[in-house]
Each structure stands twice: as structure tokens, then as C-alpha cells.
Amino acid sequence: MNINIILSGVGGQGILTIAAVLDTAALSENLNIKQSEVHGMSQRGGAVQSHVRISDSEIYSDLIPEGKADMILSVEPMELLRYIPYLKKDGWLVTDSKSFENILDYPKRDALYKQIKTYKNHIIINATSEAKKIGNSKAANMILLGAASTLLPLSKESLTEAIKKLFARKSEKIVKLNLEAFEKGIERAQNYTEFVYCD
Amino acid sequence: MKNLVLGNEALAQGAIDAGISGVYAYPGTPSTEITEYIQKSKTAKSLGIHSTWSVNEKTAMEAALGMSYTGKRAMVVMKHVGLNVASDVFMNMAVSGINGGLVVVVADDPSMHSSQNEQDSRFYGKFAQIPILEPSNQQEAYNMMHYAFDLSEELQLPILLRMVTRLSHSRSGVTFKERRMQNGMQLPVDTKRFALIPAFAREQYETLVNKKSLLVDSSEVSKFNKLELKDPSIGVICSGIAYNYVMENIGEDNDYSILKISQYPMPKDQIKALYDYCKMVLIIEEGYPFIEEILHDYFEENPKIIGKLSGDLPFTGELTPNIVGKALGLTRHIDEGIPSIVSGRPPQLCDGCGHTDMFNAINELIPEIGDKNVFGDIGCYALGALPPLNSINTLIDMGASITMAKGAADAGMEGAIAIIGDSTFTHSGMTGLLDAVYENTPITVIISDNSAVAMTGAQDSSALGRIKSICLGIGVDPEHLKMVVPLRKNHKEIVNILREELNYKGVSVIIAQRACVRLSSDKKEEIRQKIALIN
Numbered sequence A: 001m002n003i004n005i006i007l008s009g010v011g012g013q014g015i016l017t018i019a020a021v022l023d024t025a026a027l028s029e030n031l032n033i034k035q036s037e038v039h040g041m042s043q044r045g046g047a048v049q050s051h052v053r054i055s056d057s058e059i060y061s062d063l064i065p066e067g068k069a070d071m072i073l074s075v076e077p078m079e080l081l082r083y084i085p086y087l088k089k090d091g092w093l094v095t096d097s098k099s100f101e102n103i104l105d106y107p108k109r110d111a112l113y114k115q116i117k118t119y120k121n122h123i124i125i126n127a128t129s130e131a132k133k134i135g136n137s138k139a140a141n142m143i144l145l146g147a148a149s150t151l152l153p154l155s156k157e158s159l160t161e162a163i164k165k166l167f168a169r170k171s172e173k174i175v176k177l178n179l180e181a182f183e184k185g186i187e188r189a190q191n192y193t194e195f196v197y198c199d
Numbered sequence B: 001m002k003n004l005v006l007g008n009e010a011l012a013q014g015a016i017d018a019g020i021s022g023v024y025a026y027p028g029t030p031s032t033e034i035t036e037y038i039q040k041s042k043t044a045k046s047l048g049i050h051s052t053w054s055v056n057e058k059t060a061m062e063a064a065l066g067m068s069y070t071g072k073r074a075m076v077v078m079k080h081v082g083l084n085v086a087s088d089v090f091m092n093m094a095v096s097g098i099n100g101g102l103v104v105v106v107a108d109d110p111s112m113h114s115s116q117n118e119q120d121s122r123f124y125g126k127f128a129q130i131p132i133l134e135p136s137n138q139q140e141a142y143n144m145m146h147y148a149f150d151l152s153e154e155l156q157l158p159i160l161l162r163m164v165t166r167l168s169h170s171r172s173g174v175t176f177k178e179r180r181m182q183n184g185m186q187l188p189v190d191t192k193r194f195a196l197i198p199a200f201a202r203e204q205y206e207t208l209v210n211k212k213s214l215l216v217d218s219s220e221v222s223k224f225n226k227l228e229l230k231d232p233s234i235g236v237i238c239s240g241i242a243y244n245y246v247m248e249n250i251g252e253d254n255d256y257s258i259l260k261i262s263q264y265p266m267p268k269d270q271i272k273a274l275y276d277y278c279k280m281v282l283i284i285e286e287g288y289p290f291i292e293e294i295l296h297d298y299f300e301e302n303p304k305i306i307g308k309l310s311g312d313l314p315f316t317g318e319l320t321p322n323i324v325g326k327a328l329g330l331t332r333h334i335d336e337g338i339p340s341i342v343s344g345r346p347p348q349l350c351d352g353c354g355h356t357d358m359f360n361a362i363n364e365l366i367p368e369i370g371d372k373n374v375f376g377d378i379g380c381y382a383l384g385a386l387p388p389l390n391s392i393n394t395l396i397d398m399g400a401s402i403t404m405a406k407g408a409a410d411a412g413m414e415g416a417i418a419i420i421g422d423s424t425f426t427h428s429g430m431t432g433l434l435d436a437v438y439e440n441t442p443i444t445v446i447i448s449d450n451s452a453v454a455m456t457g458a459q460d461s462s463a464l465g466r467i468k469s470i471c472l473g474i475g476v477d478p479e480h481l482k483m484v485v486p487l488r489k490n491h492k493e494i495v496n497i498l499r500e501e502l503n504y505k506g507v508s509v510i511i512a513q514r515a516c517v518r519l520s521s522d523k524k525e526e527i528r529q530k531i532a533l534i535n
């Protein structure tokens, strides 16, 4: 088994929480992991990504080769597209629809969604607004992970255990919120209807 | 169970388990997490391992040498350009040798993700004539620490351990081993070798040069170097992380002839064996063509040897599995580009950052002083070189804002401004300020003090609560030492003060003090208390 996932977003959006859940789950399933991440200058509101590689055999490269990612999981729609060169043929795109616009030449949103829809396998969900409904917009990343998990060979059990373990430091309430978000994501992916953009 | 750690954290745990008594460091991407890991480690705390940040890399390395002098093991950590700052002690401690094991960890940043250049630290190791270790993965990084300290004590030399960004910042499962005890205090039998007056230094240098063959022998039998001779049509020499990219492309069951190098000086016999056995030799290394140049020296300019110099691999930027695949003739698929709709997203100052208020004030005066007068420095405020601010004209190395402004003023520039952060000021700005004070050079220095080393992740700044007294101590005229609070509501006041000081024909310092907005309220409170205690 080999899984290559690119996580993407903007510095400060917290993609490393998603990485930590994936890593913890994979470790509990006795799988090998390599996960590279960005520290430094780009964390100040620049483009950031993390390469997550999970396998039952030895993993050599810390970076995913171009054209070898099974999935790009993004917390921001334009950042999703930045890593298209890494996507496998028929690989999956999973993203929040919520844009993060801290640059002057941010593209038109409808054009962005249209571009994403040109790739066959995509899931666009309004994770941030769903998360707000549950109680905290920060849980958007667990909604996205939930949706992505339906396409990954990691067990639901090990992922939920990982969420419990990682958020336990914060509070029981936060654990519950994130588990709920994760379930919400699974549900949204299973009953996926094409994302429709309305301004 | 394996521990999921960054390459940097693997090194740090390796150092704790190898029995260090202290780590000395100044933050710098991609090296910072090594020291932070030890600072947060409960084990390290209970063992009394020193881990407080130093003011700069030079003071860090000297302190590490001091600890080694007492017989205890010490590690010193920095980013590649930090070694430029520490190079004086680095070169000389190779001559004096060490007492307790001493490992210098330097993290290079190929592709300049967060740096001004992509210098390759292996050249420094060669320059100082000491062994260099270059791990290829996280487990090796951990294992190497123990080995490095043993080697250091055996050879009585400092060891250079070279990391690169991708290994520093990538996690993997690592198995930890047992921890060994720290060394007890054991002062050198003969301290003469640490007193490098010419007579002693000549003797010591002779000793260093005579160790050369011992160093090569050690590389030849090192468990971290590995030679496999299979298919003779092409031999691959790869070092450090490049080994992974090669293996990623060719897989476990391959019949390539490969020499993996993770310890230098180069294992000459192994290289010779591969060279004689193979028709072609491809060299894949992260950084400059270090091995490749040496091979051309061994075998003379030779078309049989290919790599970066022959153009088979790019000279600049970091390696990737795809670049390596191409050099091996294995990557075939045509890369799909990034969709044209995607815009660049460069980093920028946070909303509400105090540095922005200072740039806004400077920018208002640019019509009066000209747009080429602002000398910048390194830190978050370096982003003032980018749109929309476009305030800074120069950024070279830590501290150069003040000294370059001075040089320009000496040349006749009027209204030269230096802008420097609090940590950069204590790292390398203070000495330059003394130069300016000594001559009363007409420059205006803005110290943008956010009570943190923000760029590298908000570490504690040694400058905390001391900037004003340092400036007064250096001899800045109290009349021209101004304090401002960089807030939008104070914009007019800041512009007026800046204009006044620009008109003064001598050294002025404006300290702009407001904590980095990214600090938690707890941290800000802690800072307030510390400042109150100091003053």
C-alpha cells in the first residue's frame, strides 16, 4: 500500500493539524511515514504545502515525485491548483470552497471553481461555513479530512482515535467538535452533489 | 513503537541520548527546531542540559568550545549563513582541537526557501580539515549523533554535521536507543593547545594536518558510507538526501552500482573502485558540486564523470525526485504545469504588525529624502522590500543595515536610514552602531523592537528590555535617542520625529517598541514582567 497526499493552504491556516492526524493514524496501523512540511518565511501568509507519504514498505524520498500524488487536499481553492503538477492521472482533488484573498491579483472565484471542475475527481465543499454551523470555523480542516478519508485506505477507527489523541490536550469539548466535523465530512463526501457557486 | 519526529528533532534527541551537557545556538531556518526540541525536552531539563539561545552564532560556538574545554560534550547549531558569522572560531578550533566531544550542526537551505544564499557548508568542513557527516534520513540523523561525538572525542576534533532543509523539516518514524551519561568535568591535561599564539599554533596545525590520513581511513570504514558494485555501465555517487531520491527512482531491487557518501573526507579507495569498475560516473549531491569537483581533481577533467558541472543536473536550487529521475534517464512523463489561473502568493507582514507602521512613516518621507536611502536588515521586516511597501533597498547579512548606511553616509549620502530588528541588532548591529557613534556619522537608525525573534518563530530575544540602555552605553546622544510606539494613531508623531532626526547631522536612534501581534497574551504578559524586572 502506498499513499501520497499533498496538503496545501496559506501559512497560518493550520494544514499541519491534518498532517498530524494522518501521521498518527498511519503510525497506529504500523505503516511507514514520511511527511515534509514548510517552516520559515512562507509561514507569514505565503503558500505552504506538506507532502504526506504513507506505505507498508520503505519510503525513500521525503518529497512526492511530480505526477505521483493520489490526492491534493487543500484548505484553500487556489492553493489546491498550485500543486496540480504533482497529481496522478485520475488522482483526487479535495478542497474547501472558502478563498483566502491576501493578494491583489487573486483570481475570480467562479473561474477558479470552473478550473477545479475540469479535473474528473474533485470534491469542493464549503467546509468553513459548515464548521461554523457546528461551532467553530477552525474545525473546517477536520471536515475536509473526513471527506478525504472516504477515498483513503486508512481505517476510520484509526483516524478518529488519532483525532481524539491529538485534541485531548485541548479539551473534551474540542475533541467532540472535531469528531463531529470529521463525521460531517464523511457524510458530505458520501452524498456529494456538485458544488454550485453563488456570489 | 517508533517516534514520529522531524529530521531536526531526531538529531536533537540523538544529541541528548549521546550525552551532551549543552546546546548552544542562534535561531535560523531550517535549523531552529533542533534547539527548540531540547528546550522543550523534560529529559534534557532533568539532566540540566544547557539550551538557552545565544546572542549570535559566534558566541554560541565559543561557548560550546568552552564547555568542550571542560571535558563535557557540547553541540552548536545554526543555519548555513550562521557559520559565516562563527567561522573565526570554527577555523581556529579545528587547529586547537577539542576536549569533550563537540559537534557543529549546520543546516543548509538549497533553493533558498528562507535564506539569502544557498552556500554549501561542506566546503567549510573541508576548509577546516575536519570530518563532515551528512545524514540521508531521520534515523541516520539520530544514529549519527552518537557516532559523531565518539568520532570527535577519538580524533580530538570538532565534527561538522550537515543538514538540508528537506531533511530538517520532514518527519518519519525513528527508533531511539539508550541514553548514555554525560561526561564529568575533566580539564585538558595540557592547555597549551588552546592558546594559539604562533609558536603553539604552528605545532597544533602540524598535528591537524597529520590527522588527515586518519580522517580518510575513518571515512573508508564508516558504516554510513556504502559501496555496491553491480551493473558496470553507470556508477552513481550520491550523498546525504540525494541517496533517497536515487533510491526513490530505482527501487530496492536494482542493479545499479552505487556509492552512498555520508561521511567526508571522501573515501578515496571506494571512489577509485567505483571509478575503475564503471564506464560512467554520475554524481548526485544536494548543494554545490563538491564531490564532483574533487573527483575532477582526482581523475583530471574527465568526460566519464557527469553531474552538475557537465549540466546533467541543474547547478542551482534543490534536487527533487524528478530532477534525479531525469538525470538517471528514468523520468519520462511530461510534467503538467501549474494552471495559469494560479497567482503567486509571497509571504507578507501580518495585519497589525508594528513594522508596517514604521515603513508607512518612512514611505511618507521618501519624497523628501529620495527612494534609495533605506538600508534594511534580516527579519520579518525584510518583507518591507516587497510590494506594497517597497521601502527597503538592501538586505545582505545580519547587521549590515547600520554599517551600510554608515558607509553610504561616509560617501556623502544625506538622510541614510537603517532599519533593524531587536534580535538582529544584538546579533550584529551593536558593533556597527559603535562605529557610527565613534565618528558621529549622520545616520538614523530605527530599531523595530517587537520583543521577539519573530521571523524564526518568536523565540525569546536576548535584547529584551535592554535596547535603550545598550544604545546609551554605546554612546548614542540621549537627545537623539527617541522612543515611539508603532501604531497607526501615532503615525504623525513618528513621521515628525523621523524627519527631525534625519535633519540632525549625527547618529540618531529611534526605538519603535510594540510586541509582535502573533505573541499570545500570556507571552506578552511574561514579556512585560521581564522588562519591568530588568529596568
Ligand SMILES: Cc1ncc(C[n+]2csc(CCOP(=O)(O)OP(=O)(O)O)c2C)c(N)n1
Residues within 6 Å of the ligand: B026, B027, B028, B029, B057, B079, B081, B082, B083, B085, B378, B379, B380, B381, B398, B420, B421, B422, B423, B424, B425, B450, B452, B453, B454, B455, B456, B461
Ligand atoms: C547569520 C544569520 N543567522 C540567523 C539568520 C536567521 N534569521 C533571519 S531573521 C532572524 C531574526 C530576526 O529577528 P529580529 O531582528 O528581532 O526581527 P523580527 O523577525 O522579530 O521582526 C533570524 C534569526 C540569518 N538570516 N542569518
Ligand code: SF4
Residues within 6 Å of the ligand: A044, B348, B349, B350, B352, B353, B354, B355, B380, B381, B450, B454, B455, B516, B517, B518
Ligand atoms: S510575526 Fe510578528 S513581527 Fe512578524 S510579521 Fe507577524 S506581527 Fe510582524
